[in-house]
Amino acid sequence: AAGVIQSPRHLIKEKRETATLKCYPIPRHDTVYWYQQGPGQDPQFLISFYEKMQSDKGSIPDRFSAQQFSDYHSELNMSSLELGDSALYFCASSLDRGVNTEAFFGQGTRLTVV
Amino acid sequence: SQQGEEDPQALSIQEGENATMNCSYKTSINNLQWYRQNSGRGLVHLILIRSNEREKHSGRLRVTLDTSKKSSSLLITASRAADTASYFCATFQGAQKLVFGQGTRLTINP
Numbered sequence: 001a002a003g004v005i006q007s008p009r010h011l012i013k014e015k016r017e018t019a020t021l022k023c024y025p026i027p028r029h030d031t032v033y034w035y036q037q038g039p040g041q042d043p044q045f046l047i048s049f050y051e052k053m054q055s056d057k058g059s060i061p062d063r064f065s066a067q068q069f070s071d072y073h074s075e076l077n078m079s080s081l082e083l084g085d086s087a088l089y090f091c092a093s094s095l096d097r098g099v100n101t102e103a104f105f106g107q108g109t110r111l112t113v114v
Numbered sequence: 115s116q117q118g119e120e121d122p123q124a125l126s127i128q129e130g131e132n133a134t135m136n137c138s139y140k141t142s143i144n145n146l147q148w149y150r151q152n153s154g155r156g157l158v159h160l161i162l163i164r165s166n167e168r169e170k171h172s173g174r175l176r177v178t179l180d181t182s183k184k185s186s187s188l189l190i191t192a193s194r195a196a197d198t199a200s201y202f203c204a205t206f207q208g209a210q211k212l213v214f215g216q217g218t219r220l221t222i223n224p
Contacts, residue, residue: 004156031210042202042217043157048210056211090156092212100144100206105156 002026004106006091012112013081021076021109025093031055032074033103034066035090043090049074050096081113120203120215128223133190135218137203138183144206146179146186149214151200160188160201193222 005024013019025032031050035043045058049068060066063081068074078085088110092103121136139146145164149157163170163179163186170177176189190197202217 033210033212035214042214045211045213048212050210056208058211058213088154092157096210100210100212102147102159102162103212104159105149107156108154110154 004091004093004104006089006106006109008109009107010110010112012114014114015081015083017081017113019078019081019111021078021089021091021111023074023076023091023093023106025072025074025091026095026104029072029093029095029104031094031096031103032068032072033092033094034060034074034076035092037088037090037108039087046076078111083113086111086113120201120218122218123216124219124221126221126223127193129193129195131193133193133197133220133222135188135201135220137186137188137215139186139203139205139215140184141205141207143181146177147204147212148175148177148186148188149202149204151202151217153199157202190220193220195222195224198222 007022033048034046037043046060047066048055052068063079066076088108090108092105094103147162148160151157161172163177174191179186200217200219202214204214207213
């Protein structure tokens with residue numbers, strides 16, 4: 001079965017650079033979530049989209065933005081990168097249809113800022 | 115944590131023993147979910163329990179939910195080395211805002 005695909009799997013950037021993370025949800029899923037997970041930390045909710053519209057926002061820095069495109073893939077754009085942005089970034093998708101259900105996670109993008 | 119506390123934060127047991135992890139949350143919920151995460155990997159959904167359910171089973175997993183205490187527990191019976199992972203509970207705190215607890219790091223010793 002198709003899973004959530006994230007790219008790239010690993011990314012190394014320098015401080016103040018920009019990074020773009022991509023997420024391809026499971027086909028026909030209507031909800032996409034983004035999370036940031038630092039070493040030894042729980043996943044922190046960043047932002048979600050429902051039917052391509054932004055739904056909820058969490059602790060997402062102003063330097064970050066995200067969008068979901070007509071083909072339902074989503075991108076997380078991170079500008080003016082800081083050392084503290086080094087983390088695992090996960091995307092998840094679900095078939096919500098207005099009833100909260102289980103989310104399926106991708107393998108994540110490991111971002112290292114040097 | 116965005117949601118609440120999980121307890122214990124770390125648990126180490128012998129293979130074959132049962133492991134129990136607890137989760138508390140802060141707001142009213144429609145459902146509560148448990149996920150497993152192997153080191154550095156994505157989270158895998160284990161089980162979802164709805165607010166009108168008190169107990170749910172899936173294989174060696176047993177989840178309970180006490181909405182009056184805003185708490186849930188995950189029991190893994192007859193543990194195996196492959197169960198070594200971090201376990202998180204998660205609840206919705208918005209239309210599509212799924213937030214996770216701090217997690218329990220479970221180690222199964224052979």
